[in-house]
Amino acid sequence: MPFAPALHAEWIKIRTLRSLLSALAAMLLATAAFAALATAEADGGDADPLFSVFFGISFGQIAAIAFGTTAVSAEFRNGALGVTLAALPDRLRWFAAKATAIALPTLGVGLLTGLATLLVGKAVLGDSGPSWGQGLRGAVGCGLHLTLMALFAAGLAAVLRSGTATLSVLIPFLLIVSFVVGDLSGGVADFLPDRAGQVALHSDGDGTLGPWGGLAVSALWTGAALFAGAWCVRRRDA
Amino acid sequence: MTSIDVRDLTKEYGARRAVDGLTFSVPPGRVTGFLGPNGAGKSTTMRLVLGLDRPTSGTATIGGRPYGALHTPLRHVGALLDAGAAHGSRTARDHLRILAASNRIPVRRVDAVLAETGLAGVAGRRVRTFSLGMRQRLGIAAALLGEPEVVLLDEPANGLDPEGIVWIRTLLRRLAAQGRAVLVSSHLMNETAAFADHLVVLGRGRLLADTPVKDFIHARVRPDVRVRTTEPGALGDLLTRHGYDASRAADGTWTVRHARVDELGPLLAEANIPVLELAAQEATLEQAYLDLTASEAEFTALSQEA
Structure with a gap:
């Protein structure tokens, strides 16, 4: 069976759930809005102008994770996966279609988020803001980072088979572990999935x-999560 | 014409055997009732047929092929496993559109099955607002979407109102008349006997019976006969003399077990016993089924201890 019908079905699933569309909207709004606020406060001399614009990514990525998690965990409620796999028995093809249907809208809205955030930041900061070159790199990095985080969550949700479990792991991790360990800076912390992707949102590449x-490091984490998710979907009884 | 073939099918969950060496076929053109107490392995068998669970050993095939080898499975097999499976936040129509898209089924079929199951008027409503009966109808609509030759329904009458039960009986009869293979599970015998031609009965994952409904009734349902007379004493002597197992109620009515009116009538006439009433009392089909499954019922022992 070809891939297109599977992708078509997964795409309809995403656009017919209001909670998923809200998560994408929240991703855009949180990232762009926090840019305006954080920028206005960060008037110090040694502040990183690019990251002060993209500071809201810490909140936007939670929306991206909620999106990826919910899109997958909806299949693990009330026997929904049985209906899905009875229609698409090739489980790897189904999971690939699911991941693609998550990646494409997240990337689209993510790039839009990056661009909107940059424009807000430039408008607020004026001359003290990041250069256009840096800013566009940040905008693209923002879109890619959000997409990778959504897919990372999707892979984990397929392993844990529960939205609540996935969010209970990821959100404390992002809010506490990564925030605290990340502020200690440098070394290992830069290789955590969310910190690695955010390097593209800093002006100076002083890290490793x-x-x-x-x-690329963030993409490796995501690849591993998706691989584990696909393995579980294939091996376990539905 | 496509049939379901289950051969030596076994499924173990840890140490527990949910399905144990099961072999039966569901041929086209008739409704096969799939009976057994809760936990007998009916749903597990259906999940194995659909490739959702992997068998420990044995095979389940549709027209000779495993389910996973079907290219557009919804066009060959329609199944209802769990009426709660549709996402509550989606509309009924969107739920069906997703399934149609996945198997390249034209969208007009979505509207056709919505009409056929009486859901056309609520197609745009979120599934969350549906009653259990409406969800069952939506699950049946999904099963019929691809005009499949094989239909599997797990407890489809659950939650249906009396009108809905009549509707599903008619629907099942029609599907079989159109030449489809229809497997319908239930834990209620009377309900199943109303629409099934054939019975496959499970107990603790094992096959207890695989027989036409008529044969099942003939072989297992033993009738009692009720006799009322002006001379109950004389009747009692007569019955004892002929070796009948009979008992007398307080009002003088006799109940004769495992007897038939055709043998008792002439006997009473010969003995010149005036008969006020002579009536066959069919032991219920449900009782025959309970007798069959009682020894195998998973929860019998537990409930007796409790």
């Missing part, structure tokens, strides 16, 4: 990883 290297 460059902006694209950081996204």
Whole structure:
């Protein structure tokens, strides 16, 4: 069976659930709105102008994670997966379609989020803001980072088979572990999935990883999560 | 014409055997009732047929092929496993559109099955607002979407109102008349006997009976006969003399077990006993089924201890 019908079905699933569309809207609004606020406060000399614009990513990525988690965990409620897999018995093809249907809208809205955030930031900061070159790199990095976080959550949700469990793992991790360990800075913390992707949102690449290297590390985490998710979907009884 | 073939099917969950060496077929053109107490393995068998669970050993095939080998499975097999499976936040129509898209089924079929199951008027409503009966109808609509030759329904009458039960009986009869293979599970015998041609009965994952409904009734339902007379004493002597197992109620009515009116009538006439009433009392089909499954019922022992 070809891939297109599976993707079509998964795409209709996403656009017919209001909670999923709200999560994408929240991703855009949180990231862009916090940019305006954080920028206005960060008037110090040594502040990173690019990251002060993209500060809201910490909140936007939670919306991206909620999106990826919910899109997958909806299948694990009340026997929904039985209906899905009876229609698409090739489980790997189904999971690939699910991941694609999560990735495409997140990337689209994520790039839009990056651009909107940059424009807000430029408008607020004026001359003291990041350069256009840096800013556009940040906008693209923002879109990619949000997409990777949504897919990371999707993979984890397929392993844990529960939205509540997935969010209970990821949100404390992002809010506490990554925030605290991340502020201790440098070294290992830069390789955590969310910190690595955010390197692209800083002006100076003073860490071990460059902006694209950081996204590559984040992509490795996501790849591992998706691989584990696909393995579980294939191996377990539905 | 496609049939379901289950061969030596076994499924173990840890140490527990949910399905134990099961072999039966569901041929086209008739309704096969799939009976057994709760926990007998009916749903597990259906999940194994649909490839949702993997068998420990044995095979389940549709027209000779495993379910996973079907390219557009909804066009061959329609199934209702769990009426709660549709997402509550979606509309009934969107739920069906998703399934149609996944198997390239034209959208007009969505409207056709909504009309057929009486849901056309509520197609745009969120599933969350549906009653259990409406959810069952939506699950049946999903099963019929691809005009499949094989239909599997797990407890479809659950939550249906009396009108809905009549509707599903008619629907099942029609599907079989159209030449489809229809497997319908239930834990109620009387309900099943109203629409099934054939019975497959499970107990603790094992096959207890695989027989036409008529044969099941003939072989297992033993009738009693009720006799009322002006001379109960004489009747009692007569019955004892002929070796009948009979008992007398307080009002003088006799109940004769495992007897038939055709043998008792002439006997009473010969003995010149005036008969006020002579009536066959069919032991219920439900009782025959309970007798069959009682020894196998998973929860019998537990409930007796409790």
